[in-house]
Amino acid sequence: MRFITITSGKGGVGKSTISANLAFTLSQYGYKVALFDADIGLANLDIILNVQPKKNILDVLKGECKFEEILININKNLVLIPGESGEEILSFKDEELIKRFLDGTKNFNDFDFLIIDTGAGIGGYVRNFIDASTDTIVVTVPDPSAIMDAYAMIKYSSKLKDKIFMILNEVKNQKEAVAIFNKIKSVAQKHLNNKVNLEFLGYIEKSSLISETSKNRELFVKKEPMSKSSLQVVQIVKKLTSNQTKDGKKIDEENSISTFFKRLFLNF
Numbered sequence: 001m002r003f004i005t006i007t008s009g010k011g012g013v014g015k016s017t018i019s020a021n022l023a024f025t026l027s028q029y030g031y032k033v034a035l036f037d038a039d040i041g042l043a044n045l046d047i048i049l050n051v052q053p054k055k056n057i058l059d060v061l062k063g064e065c066k067f068e069e070i071l072i073n074i075n076k077n078l079v080l081i082p083g084e085s086g087e088e089i090l091s092f093k094d095e096e097l098i099k100r101f102l103d104g105t106k107n108f109n110d111f112d113f114l115i116i117d118t119g120a121g122i123g124g125y126v127r128n129f130i131d132a133s134t135d136t137i138v139v140t141v142p143d144p145s146a147i148m149d150a151y152a153m154i155k156y157s158s159k160l161k162d163k164i165f166m167i168l169n170e171v172k173n174q175k176e177a178v179a180i181f182n183k184i185k186s187v188a189q190k191h192l193n194n195k196v197n198l199e200f201l202g203y204i205e206k207s208s209l210i211s212e213t214s215k216n217r218e219l220f221v222k223k224e225p226m227s228k229s230s231l232q233v234v235q236i237v238k239k240l241t242s243n244q245t246k247d248g249k250k251i252d253e254e255n256s257i258s259t260f261f262k263r264l265f266l267n268f
């Protein structure tokens, strides 16, 4: 199972939109996906997916309900794990309850991906999420301040991870995406002492389909699967899953959702 943290330097660059549409596309390719909302911003995942969670992970942590009770099925291969702000989740320190929580998530070992939508910036809690993940994706848009912030995020993440993926969002075209990526990569190689392996995962052009579907609480990959934007997400999925087989169903405990939460809460 892969635990993928989606993050950015600057806010509002499309993390939640990408998390939801990427997770949905992966699920349509037959992967079992859990989408975890670790950021309570303005447009959190429940709004994007047009569902109304009654309870979230914090209620499970407090022992007020079971893990399975908060899960929301989006389709046969995709569930949403409603979250709380990452800070709130990580400030939970009751070890007994954490243990009980971990026990309750042990059986959720049928997933190929956990996609975690985090907030922007180098907040304290983002570190824990990156640390606990197997993969990190940094999202940026072309404006110079976002690029500066993305670079700061990469610098920070490179202390925690050898390899970092990037998605360029709201670009004009592939050429612009690749040019920006190459610039960031060359700056990173010049200035970061540790050798960070920055990898281009893909790009999504700025499109009115995306802003329109967001307003209507729809997923663009679901509404217009053959659109340019959706095909750009498919390219991202292909790159992300190259070298990965779907028959990896022999999943042991190391690969369950509880493994992620163990790493998150117990640094284990």
Ligand SMILES: Nc1ncnc2c1ncn2[C@@H]1O[C@H](COP(=O)(O)OP(=O)(O)OP(=O)(O)O)[C@@H](O)[C@H]1O
Pocket: 008, 010, 011, 012, 013, 014, 015, 016, 017, 018, 039, 041, 042, 043, 118, 119, 120, 169, 170, 171, 204, 205, 206, 207, 208, 210, 211, 212, 214, 215
């Ligand atoms: N490629 C795109 N083309 C057009 N609009 C886009 C694109 N990507 C994202 N948007 C729009 O940008 C806005 C912000 O997106 P989103 O909420 O996903 O960003 P975020 O990074 O999760 O923000 P936050 O940091 O607040 O969590 C949304 O209205 C979304 O529809």
Ligand SMILES: [Mg+2]
Pocket: 015, 016, 017, 039, 041, 043, 044, 117, 118
């Ligand atoms: Mg968001």
